[in-house]
Amino acid sequence: MTIEDFLAAVRGRLIVSAQAYPGEPMRHPETMVQIAEASVAGGAAAIRLQGIGDIRLGSARLDVPIIGLWKDGSDGVFITPTLRHALAVAEAGAAVVAIDGTRRPRPDGLDVAETVAGIHTQSGALVMADCGSLGDAVAAAAAGADIIGTTLSGYTGEREKVDGPDLELIAEIRAALPEAVLVAEGRIHTPAHAAAALQAGADSVVVGTAITHPSTITSWFAAAVASA
């Protein structure tokens, strides 16, 4: 898929991330792909899936682009941390490989530019750089990433973890990189948040937890009921 095709598919539209975490009851490819299918039925233009099994099954069943990632670990660089992880994600059928797009040292010693180049030369996949700051985004764009995501804002120590999406960062990236394909991701919890992220300059928005993570959604309601 070309970046032009991807942009045409998702511009002004919703991307849904379906992920279950280690040990959770819904952590099964069939379950995640069913959630993805339900999300597509509701209007998702693309799906973000974690793990080789989920991506492989999703690529066989879904007719929208898949943004794939492989989380390994839970702190530091853990989103598709090495070129080996990235090539496995591409091989499993992801049209877009989401990688950690920060400037932090990576476990395989490659930098983002070398990782992007490796993905481009050894697979047909596009690369989404999951960034945590404006500095990351500018560096990732210079490194050849096809898509810039705000996924890691609030999770790398560079930016405050604001309640809701980091609209300020979205606007800053859009101002600095007017031509970038920019995807807002992270703590978009309401339809109003999603609309605000587009208005701040994103081409598309990824919603995960608020659509696909029932334990967290339940906890929001349980807390409200408990304190009413």
Ligand SMILES: CC(=O)N[C@H](C=O)[C@@H](O)[C@H](O)[C@H](O)COP(=O)(O)O
């Ligand atoms: C920081 C990190 O590990 N983010 C992960 C990236 O894939 C996922 O855990 C998030 O669910 C995803 O980014 C969507 O965000 P939200 O669930 O807030 O809508």
